Each structure stands twice: as C-alpha cells, then as structure tokens.
Amino acid sequence: EVQLVESGGGLVKPGGSLRLSCAASGFTFTNVWMSWVRQAPGKGLEWVGRIKSKIDGGTTDHAAPVKGRFTISRDDSKNTLYLQMNSLKNEDTAVYYCTKGWESWGQGTLVTVSS
Amino acid sequence: QTVVTQEPSLTVSPGGTVTLTCASSPGAVSSGHYPYWFQQKPGQPPRALIYSTSNKYSWTPARFSGSLLGGKAVLTLSGVQPEDEAEYYCLLYYGGAYVFGTGTKVTVL
Numbered sequence: 001e002v003q004l005v006e007s008g009g010g011l012v013k014p015g016g017s018l019r020l021s022c023a024a025s026g027f028t029f030t031n032v033w034m035s036w037v038r039q040a041p042g043k044g045l046e047w048v049g050r051i052k053s054k055i056d057g058g059t060t061d062h063a064a065p066v067k068g069r070f071t072i073s074r075d076d077s078k079n080t081l082y083l084q085m086n087s088l089k090n091e092d093t094a095v096y097y098c099t100k101g102w103e104s105w106g107q108g109t110l111v112t113v114s115s
Numbered sequence: 116q117t118v119v120t121q122e123p124s125l126t127v128s129p130g131g132t133v134t135l136t137c138a139s140s141p142g143a144v145s146s147g148h149y150p151y152w153f154q155q156k157p158g159q160p161p162r163a164l165i166y167s168t169s170n171k172y173s174w175t176p177a178r179f180s181g182s183l184l185g186g187k188a189v190l191t192l193s194g195v196q197p198e199d200e201a202e203y204y205c206l207l208y209y210g211g212a213y214v215f216g217t218g219t220k221v222t223v224l
Binding site: 107 | 153160161172202204211212213214216217218
C-alpha cells in the first residue's frame with residue numbers, strides 16, 4: 001500500500017525557514033516523480049513544484065510564487081522527499097501535500113506563517 | 116500569467132447529470148495539457164479521478180468521464196450520487212509547470 005506522510009509543519013515568523021519532509025513507502029520511490037501542492041485555508045489547490053526521478057535527470061521545477069525561495073529535493077536512500085522553504089511570507093500559510101504522480105497523496109502538514 | 120478557470124459552483128439532483136468545465140487563458144485546452152481531474156471533500160486530500168483528458172484510475176466510478184469540448188476540458192458526472200458532493204479541481208500541464216483550476220463546488224440537492 002502506498003503511503004505518504006508529511007511532517008515538519010508548524011508556526012514560523014515571516015522571513016523564517018522551514019523544511020518539510022514526505023516519507024514514502026509501499027512503492028519504488030527511486031523511479032517516481034514527486035510533487036508538492038499547497039492549499040491555503042479555505043482556498044483552492046496550488047502546485048508548488050516537482051522533482052523528477054534520478055533516472056530522468058532528477059531536475060526540479062518550481063511555481064513562480066515560490067521560485068528562488070523554496071527548493072525541492074529527494075533522498076532516494078531514505079525514500080524521502082523534502083521541501084526547503086526560506087524567506088517565508090504570510091501568504092505561504094497553507095496545508096502542504098506531497099503527491100506521487102498525482103494518484104497518491106499524503107494527508108498534508110500545516111504551515112502557518114505569522115508574527 | 117496563465118489562469119485556469121472553472122465554474123465556482125454547480126447544483127445537481129441525485130441521479131442527474133452535471134458537466135464541469137476547465138478553461139485555460141490564454142488559449143484553448145488541448146490533449147497536450149494532459150488534463151487531470153480531482154475530487155476533494157472537506158478535511159481530506161484530493162483524490163485523482165481522471166488523467167490525460169479521459170483516462171480513469173482503477174478506483175474512479177464509472178459515472179465519471181472526461182473529455183475535451185469547445186477548447187475546454189470537461190468532467191461529466193452521470194447518475195450523480197449524494198457522495199459526489201465535493202469540490203472538483205482540474206489540473207493542466209504547461210511544459211514544466213502545472214496549474215490547478217479555480218475549483219467547482221458541486222452540491223447534490
């Protein structure tokens with residue numbers, strides 16, 4: 001059974017940093033492209049970024065609102081996806097989901113940016 | 116700036132049919148956008164229903180179908196059930212970036 005478990009969310013001040021993790025199990029993590037998606041309270045879904053599998057180059061793409069501030073990475077030895085978030089803004093407040101190829105999603109982790 | 120627009124809300128009677136659309140601005144939606152459709156219920160993560168315009172996952176009920184029509188991606192729910200009440204989002208691919216639609220709240224009444 002595919003499982004994705006996000007962690008690392010919490011309360012952080014504007015300008016601060018946070019690193020989210022997504023622990024994956026139940027599938028061959030190495031072969032899969034992974035994405036982060038966020039959802040602000042009461043709002044719609046927003047794509048944050050994606051990382052390809054190493055065999056496909058391991059490259060990343062990030063959405064315009066987070067480019068230069070957020071970085072997606074992966075550790076295939078630990079079956080874990082990461083989202084490093086720097087220079088956080090109030091508008092980054094959201095539940096952050098990781099997703100495997102869009103068909104499997106974690107339950108999300110809440111990030112609150114507030115002074 | 117790419118904007119993907121959906122109807123804000125739609126109401127349908129149980130057993131009825133409802134059609135949701137997904138429009139891209141600028142330009143028309145094509146198969147090259149690989150349209151996805153997701154269902155999301157309150158407090159839950161999204162659940163994928165349709166990929167690449169019209170393909171269903173193993174868990175997608177037969178009453179859901181996807182297509183392209185008039186330059187838009189379309190999700191049709193036929194024989195709507197009460198449990199279909201949810202928010203529905205489309206997702207389009209723009210060559211290295213993805214954009215979610217604004218979402219449609221479907222009410223079954």
